[in-house]
Amino acid sequence: MSHILGIDVGGSGVKAAIVDTENGEFVSEKIKYATPQPSNPKNVGKVLNQLIDDFSWKYKVVGCGFPSIIKDDICLSAANIDNSWVGVDLCRYFEKTTKCRAVFVNDADAAGIAEMNFGAGRRKMGTVLLLTLGTGIGSGLFRDGRLVPNTELGHLLYKKSVFEHYASNSARKKKQLSWRAWGAELNTYLNHIELILNPDLIILGGGVSKRFDFFEKYLKVNCELVPASMQNNAGIIGAAIMAK
Numbered sequence: 242m243s244h245i246l247g248i249d250v251g252g253s254g255v256k257a258a259i260v261d262t263e264n265g266e267f268v269s270e271k272i273k274y275a276t277p278q279p280s281n282p283k284n285v286g287k288v289l290n291q292l293i294d295d296f297s298w299k300y301k302v303v304g305c306g307f308p309s310i311i312k313d314d315i316c317l318s319a320a321n322i323d324n325s326w327v328g329v330d331l332c333r334y335f336e337k338t339t340k341c342r343a344v345f346v347n348d349a350d351a352a353g354i355a356e357m358n359f360g361a362g363r364r365k366m367g368t369v370l371l372l373t374l375g376t377g378i379g380s381g382l383f384r385d386g387r388l389v390p391n392t393e394l395g396h397l398l399y400k401k402s403v404f405e406h407y408a409s410n411s412a413r414k415k416k417q418l419s420w421r422a423w424g425a426e427l428n429t430y431l432n433h434i435e436l437i438l439n440p441d442l443i444i445l446g447g448g449v450s451k452r453f454d455f456f457e458k459y460l461k462v463n464c465e466l467v468p469a470s471m472q473n474n475a476g477i478i479g480a481a482i483m484a485k
């Protein structure tokens with residue numbers, strides 16, 4: 242069974258599609274709902290059930306990307322999702338709520354897995370970092386193709402808070418920054434990342450990666466820098482691959 246439903250729970254949207262895990266392609270339409278507010282387990286559960294219905298997926302296995310640190314299935318952080326998730330056993334919660342079994346993985350780790358398997362990171366050795374620029378900044382770090390899970394490089398300290406409050410796509414929108422102004426913040430962030438990690442390749446993901454040509458000229462890094470080839474679909478695809 243290579244077709245798996247992948248779900249990507251994000252701070253602003255919950256997206257899903259059935260993925261062919263042999264080639265990373267969608268074999269269904271993609272369905273997206275706004276993340277309910279407050280984004281607590283009860284409200285998000287309604288959206289998850291709706292998606293299971295939309296795809297007639299009851300009693301089957303699901304891969305789910307989730308915007309938090311996840312260890313032994315337990316949600317350990319909640320930067321862009323309701324705080325009441327912290328401490329929840331995500332797999333148990335999912336099975337109880339939807340009657341489907343699920344594999345949970347950090348959303349940026351999922352996006353990285355997709356890009357490493359079928360996208361911009363394919364066959365890339367060395368240190369590869371996938372950054373998702375969305376509501377927050379997520380990071381998926383790989384060394385010679387192996388994931389180092391649960392890195393939180395959007396949370397490196399910067400100015401009075403953390404980098405994701407300055408260089409994420411939501412920061413650009415909220416502060417109505419020009420591409421040049423936002424590009425400067427993103428460049429500061431990437432330079433900081435380079436200083437501490439020395440990656441060989443940085444892949445920029447998230448919805449804004451499809452506009453890479455708008456801000457590429459403001460970014461000056463030493464390593465190779467490319468946009469994600471699956472853009473905002475990578476999280477869905479990687480979650481499905483993990484479940485497989």
Ligand code: BGC
Pocket residue numbers: 251252307308309310318319320321347348349350373375376377378379380393395405
């Ligand atoms: C969370 C990460 C997540 C990222 C992208 C951050 O705020 O802490 O776990 O990967 O947002 O959603």
